[in-house]
Amino acid sequence: MSGRRGGNRIRGPQSALTDFLAANNISAAQIRDDYERRRQQAEQDAADAGEGPSNQTPEQNDDEALAAAAQAEEAEKKTKKRKRTEKDAIDKIKNAKATKKGKGKKKGKKDEEDDEDGDDDADYDDDFGMYKKARPAPGQFEHCDICNKRFTVTPYSKEGPDGGLLCTPCGKELSKDVKKEQKAATKSAGTGRKRRKVESDRLDGIAVGGAKSLSQLCIQKVAQHHDDIEELGDLPPSVLERLSEIFSKKRVMKSKTLPLFLRPDLDSVIVHDAAYLEEEDYRQIFAIVPNVRKLVLSNTCQLKDGAIDYMLERCHDLRHIQLYAANLVSEGMWHRVFREAGGKLECLKLSWLDAAFEDLVVQDMVKYCPKLERLKLKLCRRLGEDAVTSISDLPELKHLSLQISQNVSTPVLVNLVEKRGSGLQTLSLEKFIDADDSVVGAIHDNCIQLSKLRLSENDTVTDAGYTALFTDWDNPPLKFADFNSTRDIDNNNSGGPEDAIGLASSGFRALMEHSGASLRHLHIASCRHIELSAFMDVFNGAQNYPALEYINMSFCNRADTSVVAGIFKSCPALKQLVAFGCFDVQDVVVPRNVALIGVPRAQDAIEQFGIGIGVDEAISRMVEVTT
């Protein structure tokens, strides 16, 4: 019909307009033909005025007949309800059309006569719907249901949402959407992997039920597209820090992404995974951000003397240095760091140093860093007793965290606490295995403004020692208490000695008595000599611990379900309760906004999360279960 069809026909020159029209599926010839036909038709209509404009083509007649056939089937129900089922009827007709095609005509005519009296209205509606939905044969032109463009119908043309046909591009779009929807549906059903991810997020404390925060969602998205970002713009430092953490976690903090986090106006550079960064990148950091005050670099396995040298040259305002595994920095360079940058240094956190950093360096540090307020030295293999002795001479020390691999004798620790205790606000002593009651006694006598106290992994301090510490202690209530893994270790006597070692019943009671009012974080994992009665006394529902948000009581194996219920009642602010290895805790119903982690029940989720029920309801349900 159109010139386009005759593939190898010889054609004369065409105008630009014809070309354009042809490209848009419009044929000038056809428009002309259509026009001719319409004109002829109009003339003919005018000639036999008797029929009127309702004159229909034979094909349409056929349709009407079919509709009428369906009409007859439903003739008995002529109620209003019918209107609602009309659509079904239309569909039925469509199905029937193919099978009835042969005999339909004959029967239809008869029915049509039956129908002539009354019910024209519905009949007409049906016809109309029918007419609308009739699918044109392949090869015909049709207007797309969505974009209204003309296109050639093929057997593969898709049907639009309103029943009309769609052009190829629109059809593709539609099927794409449908596929997406299907995908989303299968996703929301939850595959095993996704559930695992959700649980893992919960254990990380990222998701605590309900919707994620919008900034979380955005940060996720940004991290996902880390490759395409050119600049982060003026993001506030807190958000930048969070992004840096996520980038580090995803291990995409490389030479290419690092510059996103460097801005001359910033005073902090925080990179929690610098493993991919090389000498040049470190230089870039110090070149772009010379005013850096807070420098946090972790996994700095390629940080060498050269970069440190450049840092000392460029950055004169360093207050806070935190390095993790900076093992290529030599002994001599550490001395230089403290001599040249020590004057302003307020905070120093170093961990996992194996190759260098000896007691002598610590001596230098104490000598040249008089302003040091916060010090954390963890797992620096070469440090020993002498380092601890030196540290006790830091005049401004407020926050101290030590984990020293070599043995440190008790008198040295007692000396440290006696000298510095009065000024300390936080004290963390991890894995000082030999520390005994005298250290705890010194804390009791000297520390008067501690808000955080950690004494972990120790099997010497007795329960009586802890009880004495928290009895009549001048220190205000603690906010953070961590006494995990303080217990007697004797494989032949799992019950422990007569007089309990580690934080046990009376020590725990004393702790909660002293600090319960403002305690926020309580870590008593593996304090396995705390008896059930002590838990019951402390968390009896009548006592109230208004600030307590986090409790870890893993492997306190005396705790049972009633203790957990008591905790829910006594701690209105509770967010997370970790209870791995508490085998007597069963059938817990978790109230809203609380995450209970680690309660064993293989087929259930590792972590249980309260869904929209309050504490009272949860407890009443628990009671129902147990009785």
Place this chain on the structure above:
Amino acid sequence: MASETDYVTLISKDGFSYVVQRSSARISPVLKRMLDPTGAFLEAKDNTCILQDMPGIVLEKVCEYFYYNEKNKDARDVPEMDIPTELCLELLMASDYLDI
């Protein structure tokens, strides 16, 4: 005038205004304070917040988030809201500002 209506109006910097449920808008602590009838802010008086830093397209997404958040308050395994990549940095700034 300081009556507490069910709906509040948020207006973007380019003049688009969005009428959202008060309960949803209160998800943001910042808006909550602004709209607190006991406070003395002008916003509380006419129940309208003008967000000078937010273009309409961002504010629209923010409003969408308000409803998404409210709807999924007590649910677990919440399907994540779709965030258009090109908007996410701006949206991040907005979310930081609104503390959501």
